[in-house]
Amino acid sequence: MQIRLALPSDLPPTRDRLRTVFGPQRPEHRMDPVSQLIKAMLGARTYDEVTWAAFVRLRSAFPDWAALVHATQQDLEPLIDPVTFADQKARQLPILVRVILLKRGELSLDFLAAEPVDEALAWLMRLPGVGVKAAAAVLNFSTLNQRALVVDTHVHRVARRLGLTARGGDLREAYDSLMDQVPADWGPEQVFELHWLLKPHGQSICTHFDPACGLCALKDACPRVGVAGDQESRIIAFDA
Ligand code: SF4
Numbered sequence: 001m002q003i004r005l006a007l008p009s010d011l012p013p014t015r016d017r018l019r020t021v022f023g024p025q026r027p028e029h030r031m032d033p034v035s036q037l038i039k040a041m042l043g044a045r046t047y048d049e050v051t052w053a054a055f056v057r058l059r060s061a062f063p064d065w066a067a068l069v070h071a072t073q074q075d076l077e078p079l080i081d082p083v084t085f086a087d088q089k090a091r092q093l094p095i096l097v098r099v100i101l102l103k104r105g106e107l108s109l110d111f112l113a114a115e116p117v118d119e120a121l122a123w124l125m126r127l128p129g130v131g132v133k134a135a136a137a138v139l140n141f142s143t144l145n146q147r148a149l150v151v152d153t154h155v156h157r158v159a160r161r162l163g164l165t166a167r168g169g170d171l172r173e174a175y176d177s178l179m180d181q182v183p184a185d186w187g188p189e190q191v192f193e194l195h196w197l198l199k200p201h202g203q204s205i206c207t208h209f210d211p212a213c214g215l216c217a218l219k220d221a222c223p224r225v226g227v228a229g230d231q232e233s234r235i236i237a238f239d240a
Contacts, residue, residue, distance in 0.1 A: 011181050011194060014162065017217040018197035021205075025196035026189070027141070033109035034065055034100070036142035037124070040134035041093065045084040054080040066107045068097045092129045099127055109138065117146050132172045140195070145188045150195045151175045154202025161206060161224040 019025075031039065038058070043051035057079045062068055068076075076090035083089060101107055112120040117139060124135035132151070139146035151159070151174045159165045165177040182191060205212050213225045 011164075011178075011186075012183060014164075014218065015190075015194055015197055018201055019193075021217050022197055022200050025193040027192055030141065030143045030145065033112065033138050033142040033144050034107055035059075037096070037109065037127075037130070037134065037138045038065065038093065040137040041096065041129060042080055042083050042089060044089075044131075044134070050083055054083045065097060066101070068094050069101065070094070095128050096130070109142075109144070112139065113144050113146070117148055120144075120146065121148060132175050136175065140188055140192055147182070147186070147188045147191050149175060149178050149182065149191045151178060152195075152199060154200075154206075155195060155198040157208065158198050158202045158206045161211075161222060161227060162218065163223045 030036075039051065039055045042054050042058070046054075058076070061079055062071070071094050073087065073090040076093060077086050080086050080089055097107060100109070104111070109124075112123065115123065120139055121132070121135050124130050124138055125132060136148040136150045138144065139148040140150055149155075151171050155178075156165070156171060156174050159174055159178060160167050164181065165174040169177070182194075186194075201216075201218075205216050211228050213219050213222070213228065216222065216225070219225045
């Protein structure tokens, strides 16, 4: 049975405590939504620095993303390797661009700014290969600047351990659960900041295999304090 505590399972105090460690988080640069989608697709199950390097190589070769329509797997795979599943992603990207062009008549996702967030998320998730993490990244990280929390593997793990979301749920369930808990007066910037506090916390303190609970700013109220080395971490280490 999931145990929920009043604190710090509430998002504002969790945010406030992590802020004391990582500082306030604000976006420095927002990409257009199509670029953000392509970056998110490259980034699935891949370290950020590897993703960014692949994205820069791809962008240099395709300054106009529409040209990806004519690209082959053989064209793209050497550019994006060593991202995880580079062969699959090299096949998916031209299809993704083609489908957006077919649906919209242009390679733009700017129209999503006028849609309710849930509908925009659903529209994106109907694109081939686009899951809730990539869809939320497009909505929240890009110039769309919408209220959608990006739940990646680090955010998901920390949220589970804090009791903010169910331990057996998938990313979509975690997204829904966390968005239900986002205070009504939080806008896109606050949701953005929550992601960029939970993620580094998951990367540096609440890690998969060796969480440093003794150093954790949330330890006094975390229901999983002392979780180091448990089987849950090993089973769901690559659930993004
Ligand atoms: S106390 Fe441990 S398990 Fe809980 S959030 Fe902190 S590092 Fe993670």
